[in-house]
Amino acid sequence: MAIRKINEDIYNIGAIDWDRELFDELIPLPEGTSYNSFVVFGSEKTALIDAVEPEKEEEFLRNLKELNPKRIDYIIANHAEQDHSGLIPKVLEWYPDARVVTNEKCKGFLMDLLPLKEDVFDVVEDNQTLSLGNKTLEFIIAPWVHWPETMFTYLREDKILFSGDFLGSHLALSNTFSNDDSQTYMAAKRYFAEIMMPFRPMIKKHLQRLEGYDIEMVCTVHGPVYKNPSFIMNHYQEWVSDDVKNLVLIPYVSMHGSTLKAVEFLTDELTNSGIEVLPINMTKADLGKLTIELVDAATIVLAGSTVLMGPHPQMLYTAAMINALRPKTKNISIITSYGWASQATKTLKSLMGTLQAQWLETIDYKGYPKEGDLEKIKALALQIAEKHRVLNLL
Ligand code: FEO
Numbered sequence: 216m217a218i219r220k221i222n223e224d225i226y227n228i229g230a231i232d233w234d235r236e237l238f239d240e241l242i243p244l245p246e247g248t249s250y251n252s253f254v255v256f257g258s259e260k261t262a263l264i265d266a267v268e269p270e271k272e273e274e275f276l277r278n279l280k281e282l283n284p285k286r287i288d289y290i291i292a293n294h295a296e297q298d299h300s301g302l303i304p305k306v307l308e309w310y311p312d313a314r315v316v317t318n319e320k321c322k323g324f325l326m327d328l329l330p331l332k333e334d335v336f337d338v339v340e341d342n343q344t345l346s347l348g349n350k351t352l353e354f355i356i357a358p359w360v361h362w363p364e365t366m367f368t369y370l371r372e373d374k375i376l377f378s379g380d381f382l383g384s385h386l387a388l389s390n391t392f393s394n395d396d397s398q399t400y401m402a403a404k405r406y407f408a409e410i411m412m413p414f415r416p417m418i419k420k421h422l423q424r425l426e427g428y429d430i431e432m433v434c435t436v437h438g439p440v441y442k443n444p445s446f447i448m449n450h451y452q453e454w455v456s457d458d459v460k461n462l463v464l465i466p467y468v469s470m471h472g473s474t475l476k477a478v479e480f481l482t483d484e485l486t487n488s489g490i491e492v493l494p495i496n497m498t499k500a501d502l503g504k505l506t507i508e509l510v511d512a513a514t515i516v517l518a519g520s521t522v523l524m525g526p527h528p529q530m531l532y533t534a535a536m537i538n539a540l541r542p543k544t545k546n547i548s549i550i551t552s553y554g555w556a557s558q559a560t561k562t563l564k565s566l567m568g569t570l571q572a573q574w575l576e577t578i579d580y581k582g583y584p585k586e587g588d589l590e591k592i593k594a595l596a597l598q599i600a601e602k603h604r605v606l607n608l609l
Contacts (some may be wrong), residue, residue, distance in 0.1 A: 247387030257347020
């Protein structure tokens, strides 16, 4: 991707990966991703804010060569993960006098992850500033976005927040700036769900702190630049709040149709009560489809078949991911179908110990759901409706 001008004397020389399908060998990237890297020319000094993924070395160095800064005085590392730090050693080869500017914790991570020696670093504290001449960088230590060493860099004169992964989106786009449309919204929500959601309390604090800054533009390291920061900030406020939607999420796996029958019955019962329902077949859907809905679903009901006495492996994975992502879901239950005996419900429940949600009645039934089993599912639907009423969702 070519060099993109962000503001006067500020350029994005990062790369776009149109084809990347997985991040961390875990997170599906249906719309690719980008790795943004910003060059800020001050009247006296030049700074590079974050580098890019090593796989994109050729594209990044081509842009750097074309922009051709006479000098890079500072390489600002807002985050140590290699998709933003991996090419710092290469930049240092080209600009050996550059100082790597970051916080103490990030310095340690960078030395663990990359061939960097201690004497290349300048360590900064929270709120410390760095003058580039007519432009001033302020560092805001913001841990757990989504690693413990993360920070933001605020460019005072231009009122630009360089936010690292925070507020980002895995979205490969040729346009420099966000269209603030539904595509951007969904990509940002997916990104929040998969990467930021487990750190909701910390994210909430960072958003509060940023209210004290006059921000006219947000440059994240993934996805387009926000010229209207309130678009993404307001959505983040909503996602980190305790508010939930009148939605029941049903991740399920059905081997012979018995679980599917229960899922369809529960879906109908809930729908008749005025509740939105989303069944997701976990053998077909990608992780993102589930995680996006986890952001604000009031209730989750896992429904699955039994394999060799335990949960279907896809349901094990689903339960482990829900537990790791720590959604704000208020109610949770499990429905299990089995052939002769099952420990599936017990096992799945034990895997979701971090959730603050209230456990509702769980249901185990043998084979195809019979009249008595459907009565139990109906009772579960009534219990969920009552819980949603208490939450003022109905
Ligand atoms: Fe985009 Fe945490 O790296």
